Amino acid sequence: MNVACDIELQRKLTPGPDETLVFDAPKSLVDTPMHFCPGCQHGLIHRIVARTLDDMGLQERAIAVGSVGCSVFVYRYISMDCVEAPHGRATAVATGVKRARPGNFVYTFQGDGDLAAIGTAEAIHAANRGERISVIFVNNTTYGMTGGQMAPTTLLGQKTTTCVKGRERETAGAPIRMAELMAQLDGVAFSARVAVNSVKNIRKAEKAVRRAFEVQEQGLGFGFVEFLSTCPTNWRLDPIKANERVETEMIPCFPLGVFKEMGE
Amino acid sequence: MSLYMDVIIAGFGGQGVMLIGNLLAYAAMEQGLNITYIPVYGPEMRGGTANCTVVVAQEDIGSPIISRPKSLIVMNQPSLDKFQPKLEDDGVLILNSCLVRAEDAQPRVRAFCVPANEIANRIGSIKMANMVALGAYVAATGIVPLEAVKKSLGNVVPAHYAHLIPKNEACLQAGYDCIRA
Amino acid sequence: MADAVQKKFIKGNEAIVYGALDAGCECYFAYPITPQNDIPELMSALLPERGGSFVQAESEVASANMLLGAAACGARSCTSSSSPGISLMQEAISYLAGSELPTVIVNMNRGGPGLGNLGPSQGDYFQAVKGGGHGDYRTLVLAPASGQECYDMMIEAFDLAFKYRNPVLVLGDSTVGQMKEPVVMRGPAPRNDYGAEDWRLEGARGRSPRLLKSLFLEDNSLGEHNRKLAEKYEAMQKEARAETFATEDAELVVVAFGVIGRIAKSAVRELRARGFKVGLVRPQTLYPFPSALLADLARKGRDIGRHFLTIEHNCGQMVEDVRLAVRRDADSAFFGYMPGDMPSSDDFIGPILEALENRNESKEHKE
Structure with missing residues (x-):
C-alpha cells in the first residue's frame, strides 16, 4: 500500500454541498506515516489525545513531555511544543514545565516500563503532590522498543524475552495496577483505565482523556489515564488476535473503569 | 602591619559562645573590617562542646581556619584543656574563672581571669556570662570599641529577648571594667 | 538601584x-x-x-x-x-x-x-x-x-x-x-x-x-x-578566570581552588613575610580551566626555574589539569589534604617549603 497516496486520497475527501463530515483527522495530529508496527494501538491513542486537545482548544497552549520507549516519537505525531525527558522522568520534567508555566497545558505520554518501573517514584510523587498535569499511560505488558522484555505489567505466565517460561509470581512478582494505585493518592483528581479494542471502549477512552485534561484545567489536580494497548510484534500475534487478547487476557487482570473522579 | 586578630571562643553548648562570636563579628563589620566566622558544634545541641573561630582583619582574610590562635575565650574547663596548648605565646586568654581553674593558665600567655558567671548572676542571670567574657575580651585586645559591640546586640539577640538588651549591655560593661579598672 | x-x-x-x-x-x-x-x-x-x-x-x-x-x-x-x-x-x-x-x-x-x-x-x-x-x-x-x-x-x-x-x-x-x-x-x-x-x-x-x-x-x-x-x-x-597573588617573581606558584585556595593564600603570605618567593593562583572557574594563565606563568618563569605546587582537598585531581597547562615549561608537585576536617595554613607551610626545596635541587641538577 502506498501510504503517501492514501493520505492524498484522504485530503480529497472534503464533504460536498449535500454531505456531512462525520470523521476527520485531528488538527493536532501531524499528517505523517507513523513508525508503529501494524496492529499497534499507539496510533489510535495519539489520535484520541489529539482529538481531545483540538476539542478543548488546547493545542496552542499545550506542552507535551516525551518519554523513552515506543512512545519516544510523540513529537513527530503531535503538532505542539515538546520536550523530551530521560527514561522514567517525564512526570518530574512535566512538574518543572508546569511550575515554570502554570498557564500552559502540560501532559506526558509514557509507556509501562517508563512510568511503572524506572519512573515509579517520579510518577507517584508528582501525583501525590497533585501536580496540575495529565498523564497518558500506555500499558502493553511489555518493553516494546527494546525487543519485548518483561515489563512490570507483564501478565503472570506471559512469555517474554526475559521470562521465556512465562512470568512467575515467586521470582518476578505480579503485574502492577497503576490506575488503582494512583486512585489512592489524594493529589489525583482523576484516574481511569480504558481500552481501545472496540468502538464502545474507544468512546469511553475519549471521555476519560477529556476528563483527565479537564481536571488539570480546572486546577483540581493530577489526571491519569491508563490505556490497555496491543503489541502484536512482541506478543507474536497477528493484529486481530492481539486485539482479542486485550479482551480475553488483559481486561480480566486490568479491569476497566474510573477509579477516582473529583468533581469541580 | 595592618590590624589582624583571630580568636577561638569555646564552651559548653548553651553558654552562648556562638552568640558572642556573632556579636564580635557584627561589631567588627560595623567598624568596616573584614570578618570570617566558622562554627563548630559537638553532636549535642546542649551540654556538649561548642566553639567558633572569628578572624578580624583590615586586609582580605585568607584562611578562616586557625590552628594557632592569637587569642582565646574559654567558658569551661574542657575548652581550656583543649585550646590553651594551641594559643600563641603572649596570646590573650579570657578565662571564666567560675568554671575554669585560674591556676591552670600558663605563664607564657596573657591570661585574664574573669568570674563571668558570678558577675552575670549579680546583674541578672548567669546566662549572660558570655557577655561578661566578651566585654573583658574587648578590653584586653582593643580589637573593637565596646560601644560598637553594644550597638550590635540588636543583630544577635532574638526579638523576644530584646527587653534583655540593657542587661546584656551591663554585662558587657562589667566584663570590660573588670579588665580596665 | x-x-x-x-x-x-x-x-x-x-x-x-x-x-x-x-x-x-x-x-x-x-x-x-x-x-x-x-x-x-x-x-x-x-x-x-x-x-x-x-x-x-x-x-x-x-x-x-x-x-x-x-x-x-x-x-x-x-x-x-x-x-x-x-x-x-x-x-x-x-x-x-x-x-x-x-x-x-x-x-x-x-x-x-x-x-x-x-x-x-x-x-x-x-x-x-x-x-x-x-x-x-x-x-x-x-x-x-x-x-x-x-x-x-x-x-x-x-x-x-x-x-x-x-x-x-x-x-x-x-x-x-x-x-x-x-x-x-x-x-x-x-x-x-x-x-x-x-x-x-x-x-x-x-x-x-x-x-x-x-x-x-x-x-x-x-x-x-x-x-x-x-x-x-x-x-x-x-570565561576562564583566576585570582593571582604574588606571582610576579615567584619561584614556586601554589595552585589551589575554593576555600583551600584562600587558606593557601595565608600560607603564601606568611612565607612571603619570611622572604620566600612564592605566589598563588586560585582558579575561580574550574571549567573552563585557566590553563592559558598558568601556561603563561610557566613560560615567563622559565628563566627563574618557576615550578608549581597544586594543593587540593583530595588525593589529586586538579593537579592533572595544572600539569597539562604548564607541561611545556614546568611541572607541578602535589599536596593533598585528606577530607574530613579543614586544614589550616600551617598544614601547607611544610609542603610548600618542600616543593620549593625540591625545585632548587632539580634546578641545581640541571645546571
Whole structure:
C-alpha cells in the first residue's frame, strides 16, 4: 500500500454541498506515516489525545513531555511544543514545565516500563503532590522498543524475552495496577483505565482523556489515564488476535473503569 | 602591619559562645573590617562542646581556619584543656574563672581571669556570662570599641529577648571594667 | 538601584540563595542533604514570596529533571545538593547539556566516595569538570571561596547558563557554605536571556511547534550536534578566570581552588613575610580551566626555574589539569589534604617549603 497516496486520497475527501463530515483527522495530529508496527494501538491513542486537545482548544497552549520507549516519537505525531525527558522522568520534567508555566497545558505520554518501573517514584510523587498535569499511560505488558522484555505489567505466565517460561509470581512478582494505585493518592483528581479494542471502549477512552485534561484545567489536580494497548510484534500475534487478547487476557487482570473522579 | 586578630571562643553548648562570636563579628563589620566566622558544634545541641573561630582583619582574610590562635575565650574547663596548648605565646586568654581553674593558665600567655558567671548572676542571670567574657575580651585586645559591640546586640539577640538588651549591655560593661579598672 | 545595596553578615549557603534570587531565579527544586540544608530552607521561605516556585522533590533524580522541564520553558531554574545527591543528578545533567538547556546546580562538596562523611572535601572535582554523566559534554564550573563569591558567582552562573545555553555548576564545600562573612548584595541583577524567546517552550501559538531533545537518530545528526557542542565549549574558554597573588617573581606558584585556595593564600603570605618567593593562583572557574594563565606563568618563569605546587582537598585531581597547562615549561608537585576536617595554613607551610626545596635541587641538577 502506498501510504503517501492514501493520505492524498484522504485530503480529497472534503464533504460536498449535500454531505456531512462525520470523521476527520485531528488538527493536532501531524499528517505523517507513523513508525508503529501494524496492529499497534499507539496510533489510535495519539489520535484520541489529539482529538481531545483540538476539542478543548488546547493545542496552542499545550506542552507535551516525551518519554523513552515506543512512545519516544510523540513529537513527530503531535503538532505542539515538546520536550523530551530521560527514561522514567517525564512526570518530574512535566512538574518543572508546569511550575515554570502554570498557564500552559502540560501532559506526558509514557509507556509501562517508563512510568511503572524506572519512573515509579517520579510518577507517584508528582501525583501525590497533585501536580496540575495529565498523564497518558500506555500499558502493553511489555518493553516494546527494546525487543519485548518483561515489563512490570507483564501478565503472570506471559512469555517474554526475559521470562521465556512465562512470568512467575515467586521470582518476578505480579503485574502492577497503576490506575488503582494512583486512585489512592489524594493529589489525583482523576484516574481511569480504558481500552481501545472496540468502538464502545474507544468512546469511553475519549471521555476519560477529556476528563483527565479537564481536571488539570480546572486546577483540581493530577489526571491519569491508563490505556490497555496491543503489541502484536512482541506478543507474536497477528493484529486481530492481539486485539482479542486485550479482551480475553488483559481486561480480566486490568479491569476497566474510573477509579477516582473529583468533581469541580 | 595592618590590624589582624583571630580568636577561638569555646564552651559548653548553651553558654552562648556562638552568640558572642556573632556579636564580635557584627561589631567588627560595623567598624568596616573584614570578618570570617566558622562554627563548630559537638553532636549535642546542649551540654556538649561548642566553639567558633572569628578572624578580624583590615586586609582580605585568607584562611578562616586557625590552628594557632592569637587569642582565646574559654567558658569551661574542657575548652581550656583543649585550646590553651594551641594559643600563641603572649596570646590573650579570657578565662571564666567560675568554671575554669585560674591556676591552670600558663605563664607564657596573657591570661585574664574573669568570674563571668558570678558577675552575670549579680546583674541578672548567669546566662549572660558570655557577655561578661566578651566585654573583658574587648578590653584586653582593643580589637573593637565596646560601644560598637553594644550597638550590635540588636543583630544577635532574638526579638523576644530584646527587653534583655540593657542587661546584656551591663554585662558587657562589667566584663570590660573588670579588665580596665 | 543604589538603595537595594545592602551588606549582610550571612553564611555562604545563605549567600547562594540571595545570589540566586537577585539573579531572578524563578524555580528551585531540591532534596535535602547535609551540609547544604540552609539553602532549601531559606529558598522555601523566600522564593514563593517573590512569586517563584519551590518544590521539595522526592529525590535528586527528580529535582534535576524538574530543572530540565523548567529550563525548557526558559525559566531561571536552580537546585542545590551535596556530593551523593549530585551523583544522582548526572543523568539529567547529561540531558540538559545534550538538549542545550540553561540551569544552575550548586554542589556543596562533602567527603566521599559513597556516603563518605559530612566534612568538606574537593573530591568531586573530576565529576564537575570532566562531564560527570554520560556522553561528550561539559558544564561550566565556578568555585567560590567566600560568602561574597557565593553571591556573585550565582549571579554569574545564571548569566553564563543563558549565554551558552548550558548547565552551570557552582562547586563549593561545607566550609564555604557554613562560614559567615559580610556579603554585599546589590539587589536584582540586570537580566539577559540571550534570545531564549527563540527556543523556549511556551505553547505553539502563531508559530510552528518547538522541540527540545537530545535524541539524534538521523544519519550524521549526532555527529553534527556533538561538533556544535564542542565549538560551544571552545567558545567558553574565554570565561576562564583566576585570582593571582604574588606571582610576579615567584619561584614556586601554589595552585589551589575554593576555600583551600584562600587558606593557601595565608600560607603564601606568611612565607612571603619570611622572604620566600612564592605566589598563588586560585582558579575561580574550574571549567573552563585557566590553563592559558598558568601556561603563561610557566613560560615567563622559565628563566627563574618557576615550578608549581597544586594543593587540593583530595588525593589529586586538579593537579592533572595544572600539569597539562604548564607541561611545556614546568611541572607541578602535589599536596593533598585528606577530607574530613579543614586544614589550616600551617598544614601547607611544610609542603610548600618542600616543593620549593625540591625545585632548587632539580634546578641545581640541571645546571
